[in-house]
Amino acid sequence: MSGPAATVEFQDVTKRYDPGTQGPGAVNDLSFAVPAGRICVLVGPSGCGKTTSLKMVNRLIEPTAGRILLDGVDVTSRELTELRRGIGYVIQQVGLFPHQTIGQNVAVVPRLLGWDAGRRRERADELLGLVGLEPARYRDRFPSQLSGGERQRVGVARALAADPPLMLMDEPFGAVDPIVRERLQNEFLRLQEHLAKTILFVTHDIDEAIKMGDLVAVMQAGGRLAQFGPPDDLLAHPASDFVARFVGSDRGLKRLSLSRIRDVQLQAVPTARPGDPAAPVRQAVQADPFPYLLLVDEANHPLGWLDEADLPADGPLDAEEAIAMSPLLNPETTLKDALAMMVEADVQAGVVVDGTGSLLGIVTFESIGQAQRAPAA
Amino acid sequence: MDWGWILDHLDDLAFRTAQHLYLTAIALAIGLAISFALALLAVRRRSLYPPIAGLASIVFTIPSLALFAAFVSITGISVWTAEIPLILYTFVMYVRNIVAGFDSVPPEVREAADGMGYGRLARLWRIELPLAVPLIIAGIRVAAVSTIGLVTITGILGDRFGGLGFFIFEGIARGYFATEMLLGAVPSIVLALLVDRALVLLQRRLTPWAHPARPGSAPEPAAA
Numbered sequence: 174m175s176g177p178a179a180t181v182e183f184q185d186v187t188k189r190y191d192p193g194t195q196g197p198g199a200v201n202d203l204s205f206a207v208p209a210g211r212i213c214v215l216v217g218p219s220g221c222g223k224t225t226s227l228k229m230v231n232r233l234i235e236p237t238a239g240r241i242l243l244d245g246v247d248v249t250s251r252e253l254t255e256l257r258r259g260i261g262y263v264i265q266q267v268g269l270f271p272h273q274t275i276g277q278n279v280a281v282v283p284r285l286l287g288w289d290a291g292r293r294r295e296r297a298d299e300l301l302g303l304v305g306l307e308p309a310r311y312r313d314r315f316p317s318q319l320s321g322g323e324r325q326r327v328g329v330a331r332a333l334a335a336d337p338p339l340m341l342m343d344e345p346f347g348a349v350d351p352i353v354r355e356r357l358q359n360e361f362l363r364l365q366e367h368l369a370k371t372i373l374f375v376t377h378d379i380d381e382a383i384k385m386g387d388l389v390a391v392m393q394a395g396g397r398l399a400q401f402g403p404p405d406d407l408l409a410h411p412a413s414d415f416v417a418r419f420v421g422s423d424r425g426l427k428r429l430s431l432s433r434i435r436d437v438q439l440q441a442v443p444t445a446r447p448g449d450p451a452a453p454v455r456q457a458v459q460a461d462p463f464p465y466l467l468l469v470d471e472a473n474h475p476l477g478w479l480d481e482a483d484l485p486a487d488g489p490l491d492a493e494e495a496i497a498m499s500p501l502l503n504p505e506t507t508l509k510d511a512l513a514m515m516v517e518a519d520v521q522a523g524v525v526v527d528g529t530g531s532l533l534g535i536v537t538f539e540s541i542g543q544a545q546r547a548p549a550a
Numbered sequence: 551m552d553w554g555w556i557l558d559h560l561d562d563l564a565f566r567t568a569q570h571l572y573l574t575a576i577a578l579a580i581g582l583a584i585s586f587a588l589a590l591l592a593v594r595r596r597s598l599y600p601p602i603a604g605l606a607s608i609v610f611t612i613p614s615l616a617l618f619a620a621f622v623s624i625t626g627i628s629v630w631t632a633e634i635p636l637i638l639y640t641f642v643m644y645v646r647n648i649v650a651g652f653d654s655v656p657p658e659v660r661e662a663a664d665g666m667g668y669g670r671l672a673r674l675w676r677i678e679l680p681l682a683v684p685l686i687i688a689g690i691r692v693a694a695v696s697t698i699g700l701v702t703i704t705g706i707l708g709d710r711f712g713g714l715g716f717f718i719f720e721g722i723a724r725g726y727f728a729t730e731m732l733l734g735a736v737p738s739i740v741l742a743l744l745v746d747r748a749l750v751l752l753q754r755r756l757t758p759w760a761h762p763a764r765p766g767s768a769p770e771p772a773a774a
Contacts (some may be wrong), residue, residue: 231665257667268662272680272759282666317758331666341665 178209178334178371179244179338185237188225200396210369214377214386222396227341231260258282258490261340262330265347267324269316276312300330324355339466342374343500361382391416435504437544444469447492451485468495473531475524499524508541552729560691569715581640589648617717632704632711640693647689651682683727684760689754691746698742714738
């Protein structure tokens with residue numbers, strides 16, 4: 174059900190709460206552009222103006238200077254309620270209407286838009302299903318009967334109700350515990366793969382920003398844009414001391430969760446099947462910088478390692494001699510998870526297999542390190 | 551107790567009960583309408599709240615008998631002689647509760663309503679007013695019980711007033727005829743209790759969301 178997506182552009186946007194003063198405002202000369210269908214995260218310490226910036230898009234706050242363009246049209250030129258009904262809005266405290274059922278809450282904007290009751294109910298059920306809440310079980314309950322995580326899902330469903338081309342999300346997962354938050358984040362990213370909405374997302378949590386954002390706008394005190402770019406850029410090349418401090422001294426580790434095994438140059442490894450004669454294999458292993466032999470079966474599925482020293486001088490190879498298997502990785506495994514598994518298993522290499530379990534190659538600490546040193550794409 | 555006298559006056563009892571309810575209802579309805587307007591004003595312009603609430607409190611401190619007497623010189627002996635003081639007394643109970651009702655609307659609910667494109671009036675009628683209903687009805691309950699008591703006293707103004715209070719004053723005039731005095735006192739107490747109970751039921755009816763079903767009677771809560 175991928176619908177329309179809008180482009181958003183901030184042009185020299187400034188907000189001063191006290192227009193009389195010439196001092197710095199809450200937001201100063203903010204400029205950046207978000208292409209349609211991408212998630213842009215505004216992140217920064219409290220008081221950096223990220224929420225103010227978000228609220229200027231649906232004009233809960235009016236800018237003092239500058240323009241915000243939605244699909245090229247200045248938001249201040251649009252009729253207020255019409256503008257807002259076309260923008261999904263999710264806030265940390267959710268703000269469900271306590272006196273309306275979950276079904277009615279989800280259908281709030283369709284009702285404002287004058288949809289008939291049948292179409293509203295249908296849409297509400299569809300959206301509840303989409304966010305993982307069984308419609309028959311939830312549609313007639315009141316918000317007070319739901320858990321925090323369930324309420325937050327309803328908040329997302331409500332924002333999606335009229336299929337808006339833009340969603341504003343202000344710390345949407347900030348009020349739930351870390352386990353629920355992680356689940357909601359993952360579900361939302363999965364949802365977004367199909368929805369492909371343009372999303373402006375506010376958080377103070379750099380890890381959330383890196384995880385959720387296609388683009389990240391780091392803001393600093395005084396409402397200034399410190400850096401704008403893809404998360405990997407921020408981590409690899411922080412533009413200032415402030416950004417470097419804000420992304421954290423472990424930014425190298427954080428980058429590992431952005432890259433996947435498919436980004437690493439896989440190494441070939443000598444392989445053989447049980448029963449193969451040892452002598453020719455032995456030569457191949459001795460010539461290889463990585464002095465181990467990987468035993469594979471007929472379908473090229475890895476079976477285990479043979480140490481060079483354990484290779485018989487002659488005769489057939491024996492699968493019984495194979496030592497512990499390395500962790501099996503696939504091209505979608507993040508480098509962070511890969512490293513964690515390799516450290517955990519106390520091995521020097523991870524074995525990479527494809528979807529059918531066939532050997533693709535191996536990665537070592539060395540090759541992962543090389544991939545991280547390569548300039549960010 | 552002269553039960554025979556009571557049986558002979560059941561017609562009067564019905565008439566006076568109806569009169570009592572009628573005098574109460576006029577005061578409650580007009581009082582609510584005016585108080586609602588005052589409360590909205592106070593909610594919109596916060597600086598107006600202290601003077602409005604202060605004035606309502608001062609009016610409430612005026613002894614009722616004195617106020618009824620004062621209005622005789624203005625409105626003569628008309629229905630307004632009784633109703634105007636009764637209406638004035640409701641303000642203090644209504645205004646505070648209506649304002650508290652609107653204040654009880656969570657800020658995030660207002661923000662969500664604005665963000666989704668509710669106009670000002672739509673937000674007031676469809677979001678804020680329904681959420682204020684429990685406290686507004688709490689105000690109506692206090693005002694109703696208080697007004698039912700005060701209507702009794704309006705019997706001092708003559709037999710067109712007083713509702714059940716008429717029996718009390720007539721009983722006193724007859725040389726403390728206890729049966730008649732009790733015929734006024736006991737039903738007016740019962741009336742107050744019944745009206746209060748009816749308003750509680752009305753509130754439950756209007757705000758099912760504020761009384762979430764007890765565990766067990768609701769569908770199984772889902773594991774979050």
